[in-house]
Amino acid sequence: MKLLIKYIVIIIAFIISPELHAGLLKGMFNVRQIGHTEGLSSQRVFSIVEDKHSVIWIATKSGIDRYNGQSVKNYTLQGNFYYGDMAGRRIQLLYSQQYGLWAYDHTGRIYRYVAKTDSFEQDLYLGECISGEIILNKLCMDSHGTLWIGLSKGLYRKDTNGKVSPVISGQYINDIICSGDSLFAGTSTGILQVSCTQPFHSQQWVKDKNIQTLYYDTSRQQLWIGTFNSGLWIMDLKTSALHQLEKQNFIFLNPIRAITPYDSQRILIGIDGGGVYAVNRQTERAQLFISTEDSSDIFLQGNGVYAVTKDHQGNIWIGSYTGGVSVAILLQYPVTILTHEKGNPQSLANNNINDIEENINGDIWFGTDDGISILKASSTHTWSHKLKSAVVVTLCKGEKGTIWVGTYGDGLYLLDSSGEIVRHLTLGNGELTTNYIFSVTEDHDGDLWIGGLEGGLQMIAKSGKSQKTFDDINWIHSIEVISSDQIAVATVNGFCIINKKTGKVQRYATSKDFSEQNASAYIISMLFNNDGTVWLGTEGGGLSLYNMHTHELKTFTTNEGMLSNDVYSLQRDSKGCIWASTGKGLAIVKDFKVLNLNYIYDIDKVYNKSACIRLSDGRFAYGSTSGAVFITPDAITMVDYKAPLRFTDLKVEYLNPQESKQLHPHIYQMLLDNDVKLDYQHNSFTVTFESINYRFQHDIAYQYILDGYEKSWSHVSPNGSVRYTNVAPGSYLLKVRSLRKSNGEIISEQSLPIKIAEPWWNSWLAWICYICVIGSIFYFILRYKSNQIQKKYDEDKIKFFIDTAHDIRTPVTLIMAPLEDLSKEEKLPQQAHYLLDMARNNTRKLYSLITQLLEFEKVDAHKKPIALKPVNISALLTEECASFQSYCDKKQLHLNLSLPDKEIYALADLHLMEMLLDNLLSNACKYTLPQGTVSLKLSCVKQKVTIEVKDTGIGIPAKDQKLLFNSVYRADNARKSQEAGTGFGLLQVQRIVKMLHGKITYESELNKGSVFYVTLQKAEAAPQRPEAASNTPLVSRELNVDDVSIIPHSSDVNERNEADERTDALNTLLIVEDHEELRYYLRKTFEHDYHVIDVPNGKEALEYLSKEYPDLILSDVMMPGIQGDELCKLVKENPETAGIPFVLLTAKTNHDAVVEGLKKGADDYIPKPFSTEILKLKVQGLIENRNRQRDYIMRQVLKEVGNPPAKDHEYPDQHIAQAESNAQAEEPQPVLSENDHAFVLHATQLVIENISNADFNINSLCQEMAMSRTLFYSRLKSLTGKAPQEFIRIIRLQKAAELLKQGKNVTEVATDTGFVNVKYFSMLFKKQFGIQPSKYEQDHTD
Secondary structure, three states, X not given: OHHHHHHHHHHHHHHHHHHHHHOOOOOOEEEEEEOXXXXXXXXXXXXXXXXXXXXXXXXXXXXXXXXXXXXXXXXXXXXXXXXXXXXXXXXXXXXXXOOEEEEEEOOOEEEEEEOOOOEEEEEEEHHHOOOOOOOEEEXXXXXXXXXXXXXXXXXXXXXXXXXXXXXXXXXXXXXXXXXXXXXXXXXXXXXXXXXXXXXXXXXXXOOOOOEEEEEEEOOOOEEEEEXXXXXXXXXXXXXXXXXXXXXXXXXXXXXXXXXXXOOOOEEEEEEEOOEEEEEEOOOOOEEEEXXXXXXOOOOOOOOEEEEEEEOOOOOEXXXXXXXXXXXXXXXXXXXXXXXXOOOOOOOOOXXXXXXXXXXXXXXXXXXXXXXXXXXXXXXXXXXXXXXXXXXXXXXXXXXXXXXXXXXXXXXEEEEOOOOOEEEEEOOOOOOOOOOEEEEEEEOOOOOEEEEEOOOXXXXXXXXXXXXXXXXXOOOEEEEEEOOOOEEEEEEOOOEEEEEOOOOOEEEEOOOOOOXXXXXXXXXXXXXXXXXXXXXXXXXXXXXXXXXXXXXXXXXXXXXXXXXXXXXXXXXXXXXXXXXXXXXXXXXXEEOOEEEEOOOOOOOOOOEEEEEEEEOOOOOEEXXXXXXXXXXXXXXXXXXXXXXXXXXXXXXXXXXXXXXXXXXXXXXXXXXXXXXXXXXXXXXXXEEEEXXXXXXXXXXXXXXXXXXXOEOOOOOOEOOOEEXXXXXXXXXXXXXXXEEEXXXXXXXXXXXXXXXXXXXXXXXXXXXXXXXXXXXXXXXXXXXXXXXXXXXXXXXXXXXXXXXXXXXXXXXXXXXXXXXXXXXXXXXXXXXXXXXXXXXXXXXXXXXXXXXXXHHXXXXXXXXXXXXXXXXXXXXXXXXXXXXXXXXXXHHXXXXXXXXXXXXXEEEEOHHHHHHHHHHHHHHHHXXXXXXXXXXXXXXXXXXXXEEXXXXXXXXXXXXXXXXXXXXXXXXXXXXXXXXXXOOHHHHHHHHHXXXXXXXXXXXXXXXXXXXXXXXXXXXOOOOOOOOOOXXXXXXXXXXXXXXOOOOOOOOOOOOOOHHXXXXXXXXXXXXXXXXXXXXXXXXXXXXXXXXXXXXOOHHHHHHHHOOOOOOEEEEEOOOOXXXXXXXXXXXXXXXXXXXXXXXXXXXXXXXXXXXXXXXXXXXXXXXXXXXXXXXXXXHHHHHHHXXXXXXXXXXXXXXXXXXXXXXXXXXXXXXXXXXXXXXXXXXXXXXXXXXXXXXXXXXXXXXXXXXXXXXXXXXXXXXXXXXXXXXXXXXXXXHXXXXXXXXXXXXXXXXXXXXXXXXXXXXXXXXXXXXXXXXXXXXXXXXXHOOXXXXXXXXXXX
């Protein structure tokens, strides 16, 4: 019986269901699905609410989702859950305009959304304040902010003070609603009504029903009650009458989960397992709105409906237990979309609709890739399908309800109104020019025009007998009838108009016509105007307006707002607007302005060529690759919809989650204040924004620009976020605007000031610090430079004195030396000797002053650092006291020395320490009056050694003390003391102490004395003190002043002739001196004993050395150009001249200068002013050493020939006796350079090799040695003391002696040794050996 009743109910529901869809809900909605693909956290949805910003919040099994029409953002609810809590978890939402968004789950955890942190924070856990097991089913908030809590164990309330208290116990509460002061609670056994202000008095209604959901209709004062299994009930609160909804089917016996008002007439009912129904409030009749079983284009993904919510636009949001969220978008315009439903014959056969036609019965024919689908015009809306598997390209209405069908590859069909085949024309039967039919059109006379891919244009007469073919018109896309006489044909190369009567063909808009224009001649569709113009839809060239008279062209492409440059069909509506279907949607051209219709949901499709028709009811029908679209053009207007733009978030990048969480409240507040200020390290960020209008969300796009960072607006994009990285510090203004993609108009615009703070190191305070630091540095640099300049000035003055002293030394030499020479003259009168002594004494004083000035060259703190070594200060002070003792005794001064028991060592330089102590003791003794005391004291404290020099002298005035160490200065009382002084002493002391890294201080009191303290670094080691040797220049000869005059130097460097070589027995002395008078004096001094060559500079000296080989070089050090020490270095480094002795004359007398000169190879170093006698003795000694070297070399030469004869004399000039030779053999061998030794040896070997050659002479020898005659002569003479000719003769005679020893006769020996004349040979042999060769032969052969 129950089963029979169920079937009856189903039949009744089926009968009334067409009424449901025929009602006002049909065609009003388009359904979108939101699920996992769109980002939903779970397909199980329990609650949906809308906030004041039009954002939809969705509660799922997994958490809370936020949806703004474009994207879904997921939120999780934090808490300590047991595994059991997650099983069957049900999360629901509560939204209050005043108190915000709340979330809660069945475990009793209540959360509140905190916008500052953009998270749900737990506000209350009921398990902590209510004992026992509980299930939280519903939360409700009244106008006072009181939170009403429906639990499995009763009704509770949470006051604004946070206290939770029970109201009704022992009831299982499923739902709660508030209306004014009344609160209705749906329980498992009925309804309870309580007062919000006096909740402890309740009234029960509707007993014995398991109430699931409630809705109170305030206008009618009706309470709508949804039960678990008892259907839908309505109670009139005015009469307390309760009645069940009439004619509700068995679906209502399922649990009713949601009751939501839609408008003043309808209420939506969400049924768990039955979908959503709409109930008319007045008639109380239910109609199915949407479910999974719905065969229309709107359906649910799941029938287990738990939530139904209407937003402020009238869109319906439906949440189901398994199907996620379905959104029924209220359509502003009636648009119908027909598609193929797989497995459903009551739908299109295929989604690719190539053409649409309507017959006289009102049936709509669809040409698809799978035949023809016919939608009957009757109320049943049934479908039939014909020509299965045929690819139908074009349809054309014929007479008497017939339809012409053009196919791709199967010719042309004629079908009757029911779809049965009447006629079939093909190429094979000779009836067509091609089987690939693209366009079929019937003109006013009923004649049929056929165009296709191949073949020419065909016209078949209405009678079907006669036909005409235009072979030159092919590749046809569409055919349009202009008038009874004119037919237009669109081809791939323009279009043509055919005069039906005359057969004349006129071509337009060909590629030749467009050769100079950027336009396409590939015509797809045409729409003619009455003014001689035509709209052309092209492939690739957009939409064009072509003037057939002037051939002018106006083009509309994507640059002008077209959705695509492929325009496939054209129609004109009643308002004169041009409708164009394209490869990316529908567009309207109105008043030459392009508007697109893609904001209408789901019509942005790829439309097919020429697939359009105006239906009899005024609708336009379009065929696309994804179904057919029906739209009423007259109902379409460009709606000025609203979608306020708002900034939703600003996320700083490169932060960890904890940092981001801490920063978010500040960012939220800055967004509320519309003033964002970020730290400099937060200069990479993403700003999100949104404009919400779910009905037109598809049409909303965004543009943005960051003023101060970008120069132009971004491209239009549907993405509601913008990302910037590494934005430089500064102030910017982010401008964002939402636009309509349909026409480019701005919907809303907002701006957000953003300021990136300067880093601390770039702030104004930091710059002040930088300026101060730079200013300080600049100040100190200036001060340092000023000090350097002053110091350099002082040093330049001292250098001037030193250089002057160097220059003075030479004239002093020229004075002292002649005075020495004159003093030796005994014939001078006594008065002359007195005057000479006076001149000599003052000259010595001048020399002493010059020497003191030159000491400054040694004490220079800016030279390379000296190597400090441990110096025995105790011993040094003892020696200094000993040296000053005689002076103190002479001046009647007491000299005291105080030393510690142990010897004290300090890091110092011995020579500098001697200079330092000399100056301090000299000053102390000089300015201390007779019977005064000078004391030296040495002390050591820790690592410091202190030398104290104390006197009881005149002291230093206070006003002069500050200048003591700063410049060359003498105090007034020092100048008045009549003591000689220069003021250099203490300045020199200060510089020495600085070089020794020490410290000098002093104490002084006028007329009582002074104390100087010198502090040095203590040294632990006690090295052996080297012996000091000093040479004091002597003046032993006086120079005749009358001899000194300016006489030009003479230097004869020309090659001498052979006679000179033989007769010149003097040694050659090369003098290099830039001072002409001194050079002349030196020449006069040595020219009696030597062959003197004098040159003024090093350059001429080198030129001379390249031609001659002197026996000794005497050179000044300080000269223009090449200095003397450099000249010495060049001479000694040259192997050809390294053996020449080199003597340096200089005014530099300090230790370093002497060492430097000797290091460069000087054989001796003589300071100016020099003693002429000492100079001559030193030169003589070097020459004598040179002669001993020559003797040694000649002995080595003779050893190459053979042993010399044992006679008393070996050489004709009898310079060297045999005894002397033997004595010298025992002495150490003279030092000879390797190059000089090789030179002599080579010359000897050449002579020996050519000893029998009588023509071998000096010229032959020079040629073999590859040397000039002059250079060879001078070098050989310098090394051996023999001229080349004599050198050859001695070797020949030595060889002759060896041959005579062997028993050869004199004539034979003379010939073998290169002597042509025997008599001449005998004379030379006797002269060489003191014996005739014949006698020598007899003596050595016996």
